[in-house]
Amino acid sequence: MTAYNILAISGNDIFSGGGLYADLNTYTINGLRGFVAVTCLTAVTNQGFEVFATNDQVFKNQLNSLKTVDFSGIKLGLLPNLAVATLALDFVKKNQDIPVVLDPVLVCKENHDIEVSVLRDELLKFFPYVTIITPNLTEAELLTEKSIKTLDDLKEAAKILHNLGAKTVVVKGGERLDSDQALDVFYDGEKFEVLSYPLLKENNVGAGCTFASAIASQLVLGAPVFQAVKAAKNFVYQAILHSDQYGVNQHYAED
Template identity: 70%
Template structure:
């Protein structure tokens, strides 16, 4: 069997729950060899959870080192600033014939000091090259610049993001509308599919990264987009359900 190579352009989560750790673990679980171009480091400081973008020159060298690897797909996660995003976009343009999954992490849940407006404009440039984008509700609101209060709003925003150039959109709704059911909406430009899963009590982080990485893995393994989304929801749900519930929340709450 030919080895498949999947690139994660993503950040280093100091608590190892999300980012490149979730990406590589998911690739491995799907029988794929993973590569990483690291976009940032993170750490807890006196100011809370902070993101430190990789030096632009260093990040460029990382991508240049990988230019001849025969990747079967690319998954993009946290792009901390415009400079890093521009380099990532150039790399994506050079690989536009393979599956591209964009997880547009505009706002870290722990910090809101990202250059949101400038990054939004930059992320929109990825849309024509992305096979699918996977924003959560906050990110979808920021990208579309309109609020989401209901399931119908989710559908309308998914269509708006499609109109902005995204071929396929899945908005991760979580439990905003219900404490019993997590709702996600998938839109392919024609049909809406609502995915419902029971809420799981957990402190785990990295579900969004794992979801996007699983979609990328499924696409590389030959699944159509809608089926890749469904299989990835199953994968994430089961991963959380069988986790040890360690979670990193306790680290944030110390001191």
């Protein structure tokens, strides 16, 4: 059996629900060998939920350490500042022949806003070099500079993001469009697909990270892009459905 190496360029979630923890768990469940380059640490302080970017040189050294690893895919998560984002982009440009999934994190569930104005422009530079981007509704609003209130708005946002250079887009609508359904819109420049699952409001921290890393995993395993998105959507739904308050998936833990 082929052992595939897959990289997560993502941050540390102090609560271990999202970020690199979600990525590595997802890779393992999919039978892949996961690696990680850590972009930041997080902590809850008197200032609230804070993000501490990895030192530029340390992050560069991490990526240089991995340059001889034969990766079959990459998932990009939280890039906390311009310096880290620039180094990550350089790395991606050197690996354009493999699937790359960009989760353009501009806001966190903990309501911490990452530096938006500069980082938004930097994230747009990734679009031509990645296979698919997976913004949530708020991130799609920030990237497109458009308000999203309806399913048609969600489709229009996906189209704008494609026109900005993204080859394929899935915009996660979440609960803001439908109180009972988690609606996502997929767009590849030719057709729209709406994916809908019953909305699960409990234990969903890390859902976006897991979704993106599940897509990356499926792409590495050879799935076409839309099939990878569909499989990832189901994967996240099942993971939340069977999880406890700490995000531990009881279904997979018992297998």
